[in-house]
Amino acid sequence: MRPHVVLFGDSITEQSFKPDEWGAALANTYTRKVDVVVRGYGGYNSRWALFLLQTLLVGYSNPPVAVTIFFGANDAALLGRTSERQHVPVEEYKENIRKIVRHFKELSPTMLVVIITPPPIDEEGRNEYARSLYGDKARELSERTNEVTGVYAKQCIELAKELGVYSINLWSKMQETEGWQKKFLSDGLHLTAEGNAVVHGEVVRVFSKGGLDATQMPSDYPHHSEIDPKNLENSFLERSCKTEL
Amino acid sequence: MRPHVVLFGDSITEQSFKPDEWGAALANTYTRKVDVVVRGYGGYNSRWALFLLQTLLVGYSNPPVAVTIFFGANDAALLGRTSERQHVPVEEYKENIRKIVRHFKELSPTMLVVIITPPPIDEEGRNEYARSLYGDKARELSERTNEVTGVYAKQCIELAKELGVYSINLWSKMQETEGWQKKFLSDGLHLTAEGNAVVHGEVVRVFSKGGLDATQMPSDYPHHSEIDPKNLENSFLERSCKTEL
Numbered sequence: 001m002r003p004h005v006v007l008f009g010d011s012i013t014e015q016s017f018k019p020d021e022w023g024a025a026l027a028n029t030y031t032r033k034v035d036v037v038v039r040g041y042g043g044y045n046s047r048w049a050l051f052l053l054q055t056l057l058v059g060y061s062n063p064p065v066a067v068t069i070f071f072g073a074n075d076a077a078l079l080g081r082t083s084e085r086q087h088v089p090v091e092e093y094k095e096n097i098r099k100i101v102r103h104f105k106e107l108s109p110t111m112l113v114v115i116i117t118p119p120p121i122d123e124e125g126r127n128e129y130a131r132s133l134y135g136d137k138a139r140e141l142s143e144r145t146n147e148v149t150g151v152y153a154k155q156c157i158e159l160a161k162e163l164g165v166y167s168i169n170l171w172s173k174m175q176e177t178e179g180w181q182k183k184f185l186s187d188g189l190h191l192t193a194e195g196n197a198v199v200h201g202e203v204v205r206v207f208s209k210g211g212l213d214a215t216q217m218p219s220d221y222p223h224h225s226e227i228d229p230k231n232l233e234n235s236f237l238e239r240s241c242k243t244e245l
Numbered sequence: 246m247r248p249h250v251v252l253f254g255d256s257i258t259e260q261s262f263k264p265d266e267w268g269a270a271l272a273n274t275y276t277r278k279v280d281v282v283v284r285g286y287g288g289y290n291s292r293w294a295l296f297l298l299q300t301l302l303v304g305y306s307n308p309p310v311a312v313t314i315f316f317g318a319n320d321a322a323l324l325g326r327t328s329e330r331q332h333v334p335v336e337e338y339k340e341n342i343r344k345i346v347r348h349f350k351e352l353s354p355t356m357l358v359v360i361i362t363p364p365p366i367d368e369e370g371r372n373e374y375a376r377s378l379y380g381d382k383a384r385e386l387s388e389r390t391n392e393v394t395g396v397y398a399k400q401c402i403e404l405a406k407e408l409g410v411y412s413i414n415l416w417s418k419m420q421e422t423e424g425w426q427k428k429f430l431s432d433g434l435h436l437t438a439e440g441n442a443v444v445h446g447e448v449v450r451v452f453s454k455g456g457l458d459a460t461q462m463p464s465d466y467p468h469h470s471e472i473d474p475k476n477l478e479n480s481f482l483e484r485s486c487k488t489e490l
Contacts, residue, residue: 001303017272024269027262027283035282038272043469051481052466058246061306074469085474221297224288229330236296 002220004035004060005212008049008100009070012119012191012199013040020193022200029204032219034212037064045074045088046096053103063108066212068203069100072118072156073189076149083143094155101163112210113165114203117153119195120171121146122181125188144189166210168202247465249280249305250357250457253294253345254315257364257436257444258285265438267445274449277464279457282309290319290333291341298348311357311457312349313448314342317401318363318434321394328388339400346408357455358410359448362398364440365416366391367426370433389434411455413447 007013007023016023017038027036039056041049049071057064075093077083088096097115104111123142130138153171160167174180174195181188184195191199204214227235252258252268261268262283272281284301286294294316302309320338322328333341342360349356368387375383398416405412419425419440426433429440436444449459472480 001300004304014276015273017269017276019269020264024262024264024272027269027272028260031259031262031283032286037280038276041277041466041469048469048472048477051477055246059249059305059307062304086469221286224286224293224331227293232293232296 001062002033002035003062003065004037005030005066005068005207006037006039006057006064007068007070008039008056009068009116010040010044010074011042012073013038013068013070014042015190016040016196020196021191022196022203025196025200026203029200030212030214030217032221033214033217034065043074043086044071045077045086046071046093046100047075047088050096050099053100063104063111065108065110066112066114066207066210067104068114068116069097069104070116070118071097071100072152073144073149076118076121076152077143078145078148081141081143082139090151090155093152094159097156097159098163101159101165112207112212113163114206114210115156115160115165115167116199116203117156117167117169117171118149119185119189119191120175120180121149122185122188125181125185127188129187142188166206168199168206170199170202173202174198246307247278247280248307248310249282250275250311250313250452251282251284251302251309252313252315253284253301254313254361255285255289255319256287257318258283258313258315259287260435261285261441265441266436267441267448270441270445271448274445275457275459275462277466278459278462279310288319288331289316290322290331291316291338291345292320292333295341295344298345308349308353308356310353310355311359311452311455313359313361314345314349315361316342316345316363317397318389318394321363321366321397322388323390323393326386326388327384335396335400338397339404342401342404343408346404346410357452357457358408359451359455360401360405360410360412361444361448362401362412362414362416363394364430364434364436365420365425366394367430367433370426370430372433374432387433411451413444413451415444415447418447419443 023038074086075088077086079087101113121144126142157167157169174184186192268283319331320333322331324332346358366389371387395416402412402414419429431437
């Protein structure tokens with residue numbers, strides 16, 4: 001049986017199967033080894049995400065072997081600005097992510113859980129994006145700031161340490177590269193192709209560290225070159241036996 | 246519960262989650278509506294594919310709502326040339342595809358089954374590709390011809406009519422466009438980004454005709470703008486009720 005991993009998060013997860021995006025790239029990295037199941041919900045914060053947990057994976061008879069939990073970009077929207085309906089206080093955010101981790105660990109204690117922090121915010125990029133949509137009517141103050149999003153990112157890292165699960169500090173990692181504002185972010189928040197490559201690279205690195213190294217995992221059936229056309233039964237039978245061992 | 250569709254085929258299916266490829270594009274078209282499960286096996290012919298059927302979807306508690314069956318490019322490899330081990334006689338090919346269709350229809354009689362013909366072959370493209378790999382040692386005669394692959398494609402269409410299932414005549418469709426050899430094929434057989442766009446467009450068209458129109462299907466949870474932050478329980482409860490109706 002081919003295992004599956006779940007990508008649970010907001011728009012950055014929902015969009016991850018567009019060309020050059022990290023979800024599709026991950027599915028390609030794990031081709032014939034792991035199914036990648038996308039559960040991304042644009043605009044969602046961690047509070048709303050809690051309502052999805054019980055029905056998120058109905059139809060899958062086994063729990064996933066890994067999950068990425070990638071919320072926070074919306075929780076960190078500022079009170080008193082245009083996206084305040086999405087705001088979740090940082091203490092509650094941390095507790096919500098804790099509940100999400102607990103839910104997945106209850107499904108399977110051996111599940112590889114990876115908390116991903118929100119990416120950094122380029123406030124100027126957000127403002128340019130708002131002006132491109134609304135012209136002079138655009139709000140003057142960005143609905144998110146990099147500093148506040150950083151506070152949320154810090155909670156992810158602390159929580160991952162507390163719970164002994166993996167984390168990816170995307171907020172810090174991206175800012176290590178000069179010009180990250182335009183290089184990795186398309187509108188000050190969502191990811192460019194290069195930004196997606198960072199997420200893909202980090203997820204593959206952490207999955208590999210956690211025991212899901214695509215280069216070491218068996219493919220689900222024999223490679224075509226291993227098939228003996230004169231002895232098909234054995235070609236497929238041997239493989240099933242090997243897999244069962 | 247979110248339904249799933251299965252893409253069952255050879256390398257053109259296996260590679261379909263690379264950037265700009267048709268599987269990832271399909272997953273993006275059906276985001277939050279349908280899970281796309283890839284079961285592509287590079288180099289496989291329809292004879293070898295039969296050995297996978299019984300274990301192909303272990304772990305999924307329900308049958309898929311749709312399947313694409315996309316074999317034939319390897320079956321049509323010519324006897325007496327370099328890929329002859331993959332060759333399957335055309336009468337057997339048709340019977341193998343019939344068995345595959347029957348298998349899926351037995352899982353669920355309402356399943357939307359789509360047989361996709363192999364793409365056309367650009368023999369000169371195949372030879373260029375062989376020379377790029379083996380230089381002067383490359384074989385002089387293409388291991389596939391467009392004419393023979395066309396005979397296999399014809400069987401797909403006939404079979405689909407016999408069985409009353411959908412089909413996509415990729416072999417014919419691509420050849421309607423001038424310069425299809427380089428426009429749609431990267432090595433005389435596999436697909437360019439534009440070739441992938443043709444497959445994506447055709448699959449979406451046929452899925453829509455068969456009742457899986459992404460623009461008409463409900464998303465699996467409310468859109469974030471429909472969530473009432475002051476009445477979360479109701480926002481999510483109402484939606485579940487609607488979905489059950």
